[in-house]
Amino acid sequence: MKRLPASPLPALALPASARSFTRLALSFVLPALMLAGCGSVFGPSAPPPACPEARVVANLERMTQYRPGEGRDLTDVLFEARIGDLAGECGYDENALEVAITVPIQIARGPANQERVARLEYFVAIQDPQGTVIAKRSFPVEVAFERNQSRALFTDELEQRIPLADLNQGPAYRVLLGFQLSEEQMQDNIRRARR
Template sequence: MRRAFVVPAALALSLAACGSSKDEYVAYCPEPFTVQDAERLTHFKDGPGRDPRDIAYEAVLTDARSGCKASRRGIDVTLVMRISAVAGPSVSPGTTRVPYFVRVLDASGAVVQGQDFAADFRLSGGSPRGASREELSLFLPHGGNYRIAVGLKPTPEELNYNRRSTGR
């Protein structure tokens, strides 16, 4: 699935004004990093149960990479993420949506752009495994020292479960 988002125009204009010619910038390609506690997600069926029989699916962000092309305007970044999912005993029929996020951070760690997405899977007892390749396009103006944060997006309850199950 291919998606695109752009750093806000005001930021782009202010950062573009920092350089006076195309020869003064050095192109770089920010590598994505996975946010701690956001690389896996265990999702339970609706209701009070939280033992292994109540797991609807488990998902893992298995890889995230970037590729860049520099231009006079800035850097076009192609971000590719791979997400895998496994059906649990309580998987629902139909489409399983695994939420994930992408955040562009500036040098101070402030989020300058971010968006939430979902990877779709068709999981069932007969087809318990799935993999998705998510491709996104970003535009970053020259002059920033950007980092790209990625991860699955657990609910607070799922996050607590993940932390307990991994001993954090």
Template sequence: MNIHTDTNIGSPTRKGTRGRLALLLGMPLMLSLAACANKNVGYRPGCPTVAIVRDASSVGVPGANGQLSYTAVMPNIEGRCEYSEKGVTMTEQLRVGASTGPAYTGGPLPLTYFVAVTDADRKILTKQTYNVTLDVSTGSGGSVERLTQFIPLSPEVDGRYYEVLVGFQLSPEQLEANIRFNSKPPVPPVPAGK
């Protein structure tokens, strides 16, 4: 003999009350779900990712005698975005710094960097190069570069699938040297007392 427990126990009056109570309690949930149907209510698209390309984040340039002329780095970038009906506008602050080496011959230091925008498939949509000149008369110098990119997007596309990538515009030899350097395993720290 199979026994089935009826979880809906109660008088017909109580059963009807439960249905009305469930309807009243479920009303806010139904209203919030109805709001989800409207694409403009509660939807906030994300900003595209902003990043410095690791293998293009630094450059060391040797002088004529093989000693170091200068080293330039991009320590960080910060970005924010603002949406409009036609797309998203990215504004970034990129920090660039440099220090001179024994083979540096003096004068302002010209550097070139790129800003590329990629889509969800990591295909490059645009790439621009910019120049910055640093005053390194004291042995080091830096700059904060303010950048703006506009990415045309339809209103239903989320910008989080796009990237704004920056780095130094390197020669093939400089890029290869950075890739070799960045692929080396880290040196373990020496324990104290040895």
């Protein structure tokens, strides 16, 4: 997975549902990112296979980071972050599938964050048709809040080339994303989901 230059954006940037990523010929925003295929290696009348599903793993879409110590109330929050709606596209050439994804991360500074910086990490994994993770990479993110800013939108642009012996297998692959969480953060997300 190749990371393109990241762009921290102010909170007043376009909402996730209005952004698109235009690196390849076909581009559109999808809530669950079921991407449509594009390409010409399948002949003029044969449509290319669909693109693989890309989604954020359940319970790994948000995180709350507290300051060190036992406190876990609102005054102890350093920041909260959430992965927004993904945008992306894909294309096929003679022997590979190329996937491009835009990952928006919404970050809110908490009362305990006197440093005015949020540091977090998320991962992207590629799963083959059998469910085996064939590639995984983590990406650190650091966002500095301006003096009058309590919210920020960080956008990452990623590309992955997946060699394929059979191009028709492309739709059976999956792209999985999520935050790298501690066990405590994971349990916190599970509790929130049950409410």
